[in-house]
Structures are given as structure tokens and as C-alpha cells.
Amino acid sequence: MGEVVATIKLMPESPEVDLEKMKEEVMASIPEDAEFHKIDEEPIAFGLVALNVMVVVGDSEGGTEQVEENLAKISGVNNVEVTDIRRLM
Amino acid sequence: MAKEKEHMNLAFIGHVDHGKSTLVGHLLLQSGAIAEQQLAKGEDKFRFVMDKLTEERERGVTIDLAHARFDTPKYEFTIVDCPGHRDFVKNMITGASQADAAVLVVAIDDGVMPQTKEHAFLARTLGINQLIIAINKMDLVKYDEGKFNDLKQEVSDLIKTVAYKPSEIDFIPLSAFEGDNITKLSENTPWYKGPTLVESLDKFTSPEKPTNLPLRVPIQDVYSITGVGTVPVGRVETGIMKKGDNVIFEPAGKSGEVKSIEMHHEMLDMAEPGDNVGFNVRGVGKNDIRRGDVAGHTDNAPSVAKEFTAQIVVLQHPGVITVGYTPVFHCHTAQVACTFLELQKKLDPATGQVKEENPDFLKTGDAAFVVVKPTKPMVIEKIKDIPHMGRFAIRDMGQTVAAGMCIDMVKAK
Ligand SMILES: Nc1nc2c(ncn2[C@@H]2O[C@H](COP(=O)(O)OP(=O)(O)OP(=O)(O)O)[C@@H](O)[C@H]2O)c(=O)[nH]1
Ligand SMILES: [Mg+2]
Numbered sequence: 497m498g499e500v501v502a503t504i505k506l507m508p509e510s511p512e513v514d515l516e517k518m519k520e521e522v523m524a525s526i527p528e529d530a531e532f533h534k535i536d537e538e539p540i541a542f543g544l545v546a547l548n549v550m551v552v553v554g555d556s557e558g559g560t561e562q563v564e565e566n567l568a569k570i571s572g573v574n575n576v577e578v579t580d581i582r583r584l585m
Numbered sequence: 586m587a588k589e590k591e592h593m594n595l596a597f598i599g600h601v602d603h604g605k606s607t608l609v610g611h612l613l614l615q616s617g618a619i620a621e622q623q624l625a626k627g628e629d630k631f632r633f634v635m636d637k638l639t640e641e642r643e644r645g646v647t648i649d650l651a652h653a654r655f656d657t658p659k660y661e662f663t664i665v666d667c668p669g670h671r672d673f674v675k676n677m678i679t680g681a682s683q684a685d686a687a688v689l690v691v692a693i694d695d696g697v698m699p700q701t702k703e704h705a706f707l708a709r710t711l712g713i714n715q716l717i718i719a720i721n722k723m724d725l726v727k728y729d730e731g732k733f734n735d736l737k738q739e740v741s742d743l744i745k746t747v748a749y750k751p752s753e754i755d756f757i758p759l760s761a762f763e764g765d766n767i768t769k770l771s772e773n774t775p776w777y778k779g780p781t782l783v784e785s786l787d788k789f790t791s792p793e794k795p796t797n798l799p800l801r802v803p804i805q806d807v808y809s810i811t812g813v814g815t816v817p818v819g820r821v822e823t824g825i826m827k828k829g830d831n832v833i834f835e836p837a838g839k840s841g842e843v844k845s846i847e848m849h850h851e852m853l854d855m856a857e858p859g860d861n862v863g864f865n866v867r868g869v870g871k872n873d874i875r876r877g878d879v880a881g882h883t884d885n886a887p888s889v890a891k892e893f894t895a896q897i898v899v900l901q902h903p904g905v906i907t908v909g910y911t912p913v914f915h916c917h918t919a920q921v922a923c924t925f926l927e928l929q930k931k932l933d934p935a936t937g938q939v940k941e942e943n944p945d946f947l948k949t950g951d952a953a954f955v956v957v958k959p960t961k962p963m964v965i966e967k968i969k970d971i972p973h974m975g976r977f978a979i980r981d982m983g984q985t986v987a988a989g990m991c992i993d994m995v996k997a998k
Pocket of ligand 1: 498599600601602603604605606607608669721722723724725759760761762763
């Protein structure tokens with residue numbers, strides 16, 4: 497069974513959210529069967545900054561579902577969108 | 586300075602174990618993505634690559650390799666090895682459009698398998714118009730021309746069902762293992778007169794940004810920003826949005842003037858396909874519009890469907906799909922429950938012929954034409970008109986049960 501690297505974009509609730517705190521919560525939220533890789537900041541517009549979270553999950557049932565669910569619960573996160581997925585070789 | 590090569594995203598698709606990774610390994614070796622000087626003298630290049638690909642590596646290196654590039658004379662390619670599990674289909678359909686072209690790998694000893702069919706359908710649904718068919722593992726059948734032609738015919742019939750034209754597509758007999766017909770024509774297939782895989786990749790035409798289609802910006806979020814006003818955020822899928830344009834949000838039906846556009850915190854005069862932007866609209870309040878709405882020009886508004894005809898493929902369903910079934914359709918940023926009104930016809934995926942008119946039910950593996958009715962207003966476009974806005978994934982009970990595209994519609998207004 498292969499592995500999949502997913503890039504998940506988190507949109508903040510406002511330009512004022514504490515990104516550093518959000519990052520910590522992101523790392524703490526990754527479920528056990530997924531692997532955190534990194535977080536990049538992406539400036540969007542009018543002070544809004546998105547976080548792009550890269551995680552590795554199994555190429556198996558559920559996909560990125562659990563990761564997305566956990567990320568969506570983090571305070572300050574407006575919504576969560578998977579923007580890239582590909583297999584690792 | 587040399588002209589920069591154009592860039593393309595290339596997906597590798599096909600049934601489990603048909604040789605996608607092995608083929609990708611070969612192409613990466615070509616590119617120098619795995620450096621040749623790492624080779625000991627006399628070492629078998631190919632073995633080396635496969636070992637490189639499978640050995641324990643630092644995580645970062647593995648992840649970089651998944652985003653590695655390789656060059657042909659004309660293009661720079663990034664390879665996307667697509668996940669195999671169906672639960673990723675939703676991400677492929679609603680996330681960023683990833684692939685400009687695809688290589689469909691079919692192993693000669695196994696032939697057309699369920700995922701070969703599914704992936705051909707998904708490639709079409711994802712708007713991938715350029716395809717190469719790699720008939721792999723030719724070494725296992727002693728490079729037999731007759732067997733190649735038989736499978737070529739079978740795959741031709743299959744891809745015709747999703748409107749690919751086999752006469753315009755290269756079918757290449759190869760062995761990812763032995764390296765036949767990948768970069769140079771093989772002596773093992775003297776009967777084959779077509780291009781090598783790399784030559785075929787260079788025959789792709791470069792992807793054009795869909796700037797001349799109508800403007801469509803599915804809204805991801807709406808903000809109210811102090812000192813600015815209402816700011817919807819989304820990715821421009823098609824068309825061009827300029828400062829001063831009058832835009833309408835559907836199905837909300839609210840319109841206003843674009844006062845300013847920003848991307849990466851910089852002001853833009855105009856935004857084009859692929860741009861992730863926030864834009865300030867005068868005359869629209871934060872609570873007037875929401876995620877799932879789509880912005881377009883007032884004089885060419887996004888289509889709101891009362892009902893629509895779709896071609897779907899059932900990926901995995903524990904039971905059967907019948908008239909009345911109401912799962913959630915994920916289309917661009919919208920999620921709307923839609924009711925199946927009519928099962929028009931079931932198709933034979935191998936031939937595209939109608940297998941059954943008005944079937945009583947659909948089950949896993951079936952391809953069909955159906956009519957559905959959104960339970961609330963929803964923007965969708967015919968795949969022929971605006972491919973980026975015409976595809977959807979169908980979710981139910983925490984699973985992606987089907988994928989499809991909008992063929993026709995009855996508009997709500
Ligand atoms: N004989 C022969 N075997 C091949 C060839 N290409 C791949 N294989 C073998 O087929 C098996 C599957 O190859 P992979 O490249 O892992 O196939 P895949 O399509 O990436 O498989 P999944 O990622 O699991 O879907 C491996 O054992 C390969 O060594 C070929 O051209 N000839
Ligand atoms: Mg593989």
C-alpha cells in the first residue's frame with residue numbers, strides 16, 4: 497500500500513488570528529496514522545494569511561478525511577481545502 | 586538566455602500493479618532528477634533507480650521526489666502519481682486542477698481492469714484532454730504484435746466511451762522494466778512504427794489558460810475586513826476579472842462592482858485563471874453571499890440548475906442507487922444534496938454502448954446517464970461549456986460513492 501502526500505490549505509477566520517498558535521495546534525491535531533511534514537504561510541489578500549499544511553497519509557480508506565476533520569476544529573480556522581495530492585514512490 | 590521551457594503537470598494513472606511507478610522511475614532517471622554520477626561504474630542504471638526509489642530515504646527527499654521535474658526537449662514536466670484509493674477522488678475533483686495530460690498505463694498480461702475504466706473516466710471528468718496509452722510489460726508476452734493490437738482495440742473502445750479519439754492518441758508498446766520504447770525505439774518491437782514515450786510527450790500541446798471562457802470564481806470564504814468591506818476569497822477558474830467589473834454571485838443573485846483585487850497581499854488590476862484572490866465588492870454585504878456561491882460577470886452570469894443530466898460512474902456503493910436517492914454532490918466549493926430523478930441509461934463501460942434503458946438501479950462499477958435535482962439552488966456548468974465547473978464527486982456515508990460530469994441542464998432562471 498502506497499503513501500500519499502497531501503497539501504491542505506487552512507483559511508483563517510480573520511487577518512487578526514494568531515498564526516503561531518494555529519501552527520502549534522495544527523501539529524498537535526495530526527492523527528496518529530498520519531505524518532506531519534511542514535507548514536508554509538501563504539499571504540492571500542487584505543491581511544489574510546493561509547497556512548498550507550503538508551501531511552503524509554496512507555493510500556487507503558478514509559483518505560485525508562480524519563486530518564481534514566481535525567484541522568477544521570482548530571480555533572481560528574475558517575475552512576480547510578485539499579489543494580494537492582500525489583503518491584510517494 | 587535560453588527560453589524557459591513550458592511547464593506541464595503529467596498524471597500517471599492505471600490499475601494497481603500495471604507499472605506506473607516503474608515507468609516514472611525510468612523517466613526520472615532520464616531527467617537527472619536522480620543523478621547519474623551517483624552510479625558506480627558498470628552498475629545497472631535501472632536497478633539503481635528502482636533501489637533508489639524503494640530504499641529508506643530521508644522523508645524530505647522522498648517528498649521532494651514526489652514533486653520532482655523532468656525535461657523533454659520541449660517541456661518541463663512535473664509528475665503526479667495519482668492515489669489509487671477512491672476516497673481521494675473528491676480531492677482530485679474539487680481541489681486545484683492538477684494535471685494537464687495523463688499517461689494511462691495498461692499491463693498487457695492483465696488487460697483492461699476496473700481501475701483502468703475508472704481512471705479513463707476520471708481523466709475525462711478532470712478535464713484532461715491529452716492522453717497517452719502505455720501498453721506495459723510487453724516483455725511478458727514476448728513483444729507479440731497481435732496481443733498488442735488486441736489490447737489497443739479494447740482500450741480504444743473504452744476511451745471512446747468518454748469522448749477521447751483513439752485515432753489522435755498514441756498507443757505505445759513498452760516495457761518499463763526493460764526500458765523498451767521509452768527513450769529510444771526498441772529492437773524488440775520492429776513492427777512498431779510510432780513514437781517513443783518521450784517523443785510522444787513532446788507532441789502534447791501546451792496547456793492554455795482558459796482566459797477566454799466566461800469568468801467563474803467559486804467562493805471559498807467571505808470576509809468583512811475593517812477599512813475595506815466585504816471580501817470574498819476564491820480561485821479564478823476561468824475568465825478574467827478586472828477592477829471595475831460588475832460581478833454577480835449566484836445562486837445568491839447579488840451583484841456589485843469590483844473595487845480592488847489582491848493576491849499575495851499585492852494589488853492586482855486583473856486576475857486570471859489559477860489566481861487565488863481576495864476582492865472587495867461594493868454593494869454586497871458579508872451575509873449576502875457564502876461559500877459555494879460563484880462569481881461571474883453580470884452579463885454572463887453563472888448557471889443555476891433546476892435539474893441537470895449527468896454522466897456518472899459509481900466508484901463504491903455498499904448497496905444500489907435508485908430513483909429518490911439523495912446524496913451530497915461536491916462541485917467546486919459547493920456541497921448540495923441532489924435527488925436522483927431518473928436513471929436514463931446504463932452503459933457498457935467496455936464499449937460505450939447502452940446496456941440498459943431506464944435501469945431499476947445502479948451499483949458499483951456502473952457507468953450511466955442520470956437526471957438529478959439539487960435540493961437547493963446550485964451553480965454548475967455543462968462540461969462542454971466550462972469543464973472546470975462541470976465536474977462533481979458524490980458523497981454519502983463518509984465515502985465518495987461516485988464521480989461525474991454535467992452534460993445538460995434545465996436552468997432555474
Ligand atoms: N515483467 C515486467 N514487470 C513489470 C514491468 N513494469 C513493472 N513491472 C512489475 O510490476 C509490478 C508492479 O509495478 P509498479 O511499478 O509498482 O506498478 P504500479 O502501477 O506503480 O503499482 P501500484 O502503485 O501499486 O498501483 C512490480 O513488481 C514491477 O517490477 C514490465 O515492463 N515488465
Ligand atoms: Mg506505484
